[in-house]
Amino acid sequence: MATIDFTEEIQNLRTTLGSIEKVTDLDALKAKIADLEQQASAPDLWDDVENAQKVSAALSHSQSELRRIDDLSSRIDDLEVMVELAAEEDDEETAQEAERELSSIHRTLDELEVRTLLSGEYDERNAVVTIRAGAGGVDAADFAEMLLRMYLRWAERHEYATKVMDTSYAEEAGLKSVTFEVSAPYAYGNLSVEGGTHRLVRISPFDNQGRRQTSFAAVEVIPLIESTDSVEIPDNDLKIDVFRSSGPGGQSVNTTDSAVRMTHLPTGTVVSMQDEKSQIQNRAAALRVMQSRLLLLKKAEEAAERKELAGDVKASWGDQMRSYVLNPYQMVKDLRTEHQEGNPSAVFDGEIDELIEAGIRWRVGQQKAEAAEA
Structure with missing residues (x-):
């Protein structure tokens, strides 16, 4: 025995x-x-x-x-x-x-x-994830596409439905930005800990001298709005432009002005949508994402006000939260939780559950510490 x-x-x-x-x-x-x-x-x-x-x-x-x-x-x-x-x-x-x-x-x-541990106000919701290439040129655009595949593979492993809502392709390779929805209970609660700046270190496949390159990508995660949420946006606060979809598409996707770019004038928030075939469908989808972003922005402003009153203002968006190192050694490390994975290939193939779980536990610990100090 x-x-x-x-x-x-x-x-x-x-x-x-x-x-x-x-x-x-x-x-x-x-x-x-x-x-x-x-x-x-x-x-x-x-x-x-x-x-x-x-x-x-x-x-x-x-x-x-x-x-x-x-x-x-x-x-x-x-x-x-x-x-x-x-x-x-x-x-x-x-x-x-x-x-x-x-x-x-x-x-x-x-x-x-x-x-x-997922007991937040919006944790049960579907998630809308936006990935944007940051510093690093073509490597950053390629990194953004690698992160997209990582999250889609993670969702596939769990049999969660996904839908790419908007894609902006980079000129040489990869993506400038991409927005997709994950439809599953607690999708937002799980993926919300993925928000922040991700860093990739590797030998660049786009550098003919084989030099090591560091590149960055930003991940934004918001809960998808529901019809029961009260987020009213006056019509005169929105600027709506229509244009022809770009990149790979079906027979009718890039032959008509069906894509929609929606701008919220008071905040400068911009949402683009081109996945649907009709302008009406893209407009409705863009409005839902816009409402979701404005709702989260309102909550963030309220939280910032509370922290300012307490004399403790910390910026969370833009902070580097995870490094993916492929050279000179192989490791993925979350800089908040100190959780490490020694197989970056598996991580990029969607095996990120332990990283997500460590992030959730870390967040709960932070919330308890803040509550104790209040």
């Missing part, structure tokens, strides 16, 4: 699961599922397609969340039986299988535990 104290480990698993169940409030979750099932069974549900999709998505997510907790309870029970069999029969193979299952359960519990 292995040296692991399975009795203690299993007890710890049950304690952690009990804490998660308490925070999740299983009775409330079951009541929510029952209510959503009733809404989903309404004969006129699909008369309002947008609402029907929201109900269906919310029901699927809630059922999945309850199922994960129930499955974990069963897995812990099964693990206990597996450990007893391994001990009775002195079966090393079964003992090793129990170790692997113990590790897997720990990982799933960690994911659920992190979810309980």
Whole structure:
């Protein structure tokens, strides 16, 4: 048998699961599922397609969340039986299988535990992510495209729906900027910790002398606005330009003036949208993103005012928060949490869950420290 104290480990698993169940409030979750099932069974549900999709998505997510907790309870029970069999029969193979299952359960519990930390006002929302190439020329544009692929692969691994809403291509390679939506419960809560300045250090593939290049990209994450949010924008505060979509597209995407650029005159906030085929659709999508940005801007201003009154003003946007080093060594390091990954290729392929989880735990720690000082 292995040296692991399975009795203690299993007890710890049950304690952690009990804490998660308490925070999740299983009775409330079951009541929510029952209510959503009733809404989903309404004969006129699909008369309002947008609402029907929201109900269906919310029901699927809630059922999945309850199922994960129930499955974990069963897995812990099964693990206990597996450990007893391994001990009775002195079966090393079964003992090793129990170790692997113990590790897997720990990982799933960690994911659920992190979810309980997402309690912000907009954490449950879909996320709108914008990546902009910064200093570094063509390498920065290429880096922006690498980050886009990283986030899309992360979403794909979790089976989250994504939609690229606007793309501005760089002249030589890569992207000047790109905006995309991630549709999943808690997409904003998870991805919000990705906001900030990302740095890449590598041997530039665009330098014929093979020199090392440092480049930067900025990532902005905002929650997607919902119809129930009250963000009124007077028409005379908006300037709307229409133009022909650029870059690769379908038959009708870049043959008409369907793309929309929306500018909020009081703040200078600009949103471009060209993914949809019609100008009306792009205009509606741009307005939703504009409302989302203005809502977040309002919240940021309120938070800045509170910090100024407390005598502690800190700028978070623009701070370098993560380095991806490909040469002279291989490492991805989050400069806020000190979390490191030794396989940048895996990170760029979407394996960023541990970086995100460390960021969420760090943020909660910061919030608790600020609350204690207040």
